Amino acid sequence: MPYRKANDRVLLEHPKAREGSTAEILFFGATVISWRARAKGDPDDLKERLFVSSKAVLDGSKAVRGGIPVVFPCFGAPEHPDHSRLPQHGFARNQVWAFDSVVTDNDDGVSVRLTLQPNSTVAKLYTKDFQLDYVVTLAEHELSTDIHVSNPSASEVLDFHALLHTYIRAPANQVAISPLLGKLYIDKTERSLEARNTLKEEKRGTVDVRTFTDSVYEDAPRRVDVSWPGGGVELKLDGFTTLTIWNPQAEVGSKIGDMEENGWERFVCVEPGYVRGFKQLGPGKTWVGQQTLAVE
Ligand SMILES: O=P(O)(O)OC[C@H]1O[C@H](O)[C@H](O)[C@@H](O)[C@@H]1O
Numbered sequence: 001m002p003y004r005k006a007n008d009r010v011l012l013e014h015p016k017a018r019e020g021s022t023a024e025i026l027f028f029g030a031t032v033i034s035w036r037a038r039a040k041g042d043p044d045d046l047k048e049r050l051f052v053s054s055k056a057v058l059d060g061s062k063a064v065r066g067g068i069p070v071v072f073p074c075f076g077a078p079e080h081p082d083h084s085r086l087p088q089h090g091f092a093r094n095q096v097w098a099f100d101s102v103v104t105d106n107d108d109g110v111s112v113r114l115t116l117q118p119n120s121t122v123a124k125l126y127t128k129d130f131q132l133d134y135v136v137t138l139a140e141h142e143l144s145t146d147i148h149v150s151n152p153s154a155s156e157v158l159d160f161h162a163l164l165h166t167y168i169r170a171p172a173n174q175v176a177i178s179p180l181l182g183k184l185y186i187d188k189t190e191r192s193l194e195a196r197n198t199l200k201e202e203k204r205g206t207v208d209v210r211t212f213t214d215s216v217y218e219d220a221p222r223r224v225d226v227s228w229p230g231g232g233v234e235l236k237l238d239g240f241t242t243l244t245i246w247n248p249q250a251e252v253g254s255k256i257g258d259m260e261e262n263g264w265e266r267f268v269c270v271e272p273g274y275v276r277g278f279k280q281l282g283p284g285k286t287w288v289g290q291q292t293l294a295v296e
Pocket residue numbers: 076088089188214215244245246269271
């Protein structure tokens with residue numbers, strides 16, 4: 001059986017290889033907290049590809065610092081009246097999701113679906129109807145995480161942001177991210193509100209995170225290359241409109257309580273999303289954002 005369910009998580013195991021790729025998903029936040037995989041053609045290269053802080057809290061009392069937290073329905077501090085009582089990045093990363101089903105289970109890989117619907121905790125903060133389905137698929141060299149947002153309402157529009165806050169394990173000071181040349185972005189490291197609201201144009205052929213970086217690019221590319229000497233991960237994206245690149249460096253990272261010592265040196269967050277303007281989803285409609293990570 002290529003998946004194992006425990007009380008608080010599900011473990012996916014690739015069926016083919018004797019010691020194949022694995023992924024681990026906490027029901028809390030539907031947070032993927034581990035993805036071990038090897039690069040194609042490199043049998044000795046099985047290793048962890050996601051960063052989770054050693055100080056991350058995994059008992060469900062706070063969002064996980066690392067892995068792939070799911071951000072919904074607001075990114076950052078709430079701006080929309082429907083979100084006014086929500087914390088930063090919304091509630092999806094702080095709720096226990098239900099294990100729904102095994103979607104596929106064959107020689108290519110294994111795929112499971114987790115779901116989140118309104119519950120009594122969410123209802124205290126947020127009154128809109130919604131249905132989230134999250135399908136996580138483990139293949140030999142790839143991990144796909146697809147978020148489906150549905151609006152069950154018969155009459156109301158659902159306004160939301162959605163984002164996958166992917167912490168890629170990487171030597172942060174050596175990563176090169178492309179292709180972002182010429183893309184417009186918001187620089188959230190700017191001090192004044194005016195500067196934060198002014199679009200900049202990316203002039204670099206490859207983007208690095210050697211200084212504190214918090215950039216929200218418009219017009220997300222369909223493929224993003226994150227590489228460093230000796231390694232890399234490619235992201236294939238569909239449905240997303242923005243790409244956020246975040247690394248707090250010591251300047252901000254040292255103030256994050258659940259960040260391990262010098263943790264910012266060991267990851268870059270590459271975050272496909274729909275976070276510039278709200279997705280306005282009509283009654284009965286579904287929006288899908290798909291991310292596939294592949295070891296290079
Ligand atoms: O500390 P968190 O709430 O998990 O947020 C961590 C980071 O998430 C995103 O990358 C945002 O662009 C950053 O502004 C934020 O600091």
